[in-house]
Amino acid sequence: KQEVTQIPAALSVPEGENLVLNCSFTDSAIYNLQWFRQDPGKGLTSLLLIQSSQREQTSGRLNASLDKSSGRSTLYIAASQPGDSATYLCAAGGSNYKLTFGKGTLLTVNP
């Protein structure tokens, strides 16, 4: 059974700092690894999807990497802004529509 762990559970940084969020998964037989953002009381917004054959994906200030063999993914946020404050979730995509989520990292960027 796939298990996804995110570290740290919470992170508070000053504005402008570069930061890294970590995600690990126990079963390397994944189809993709997805990163989402969730604002309080809201649904999830897809940020990046890395296919199993890829090593990384970039969108603006966000860069996500995937190392299937070690069961790890990282989300790098450059030059953080207060608007980046949210919960970031990673999810490992398996067969039969299964997407296994971690508990998330609560990010606070202070002005």
Next chain:
Amino acid sequence: ETGVTQTPRHLVMGMTNKKSLKCEQHLGHNAMYWYKQSAKKPLELMFVYSLEERVENNSVPSRFSPECPNSSHLFLHLHTLQPEDSALYLCASSQARGTVQRRKLFFGSGTQLSVL
């Protein structure tokens, strides 16, 4: 506007009530999902419909009953719920065909359910 709309946004119900959650997607997708998000727990997949056929049912209690009348609409019928069923219920959609590796999910804003 995410393209996936859920109603109602908030719902309070007693344990003997019957209610339904509604989800509608305007993205041309043909797979729809129900997820449950409880405090301090990861999102849990409840049901998946692909091409209007249920393809996933994650040992969900029978007091939750999904319905997918067409590829754009998904319902979750609720009956005699328990207080521990209080959670945020999220609907999502994706393409069913094509490469699994590229299957990206699009979520609605959720229904915050409180069972008294």
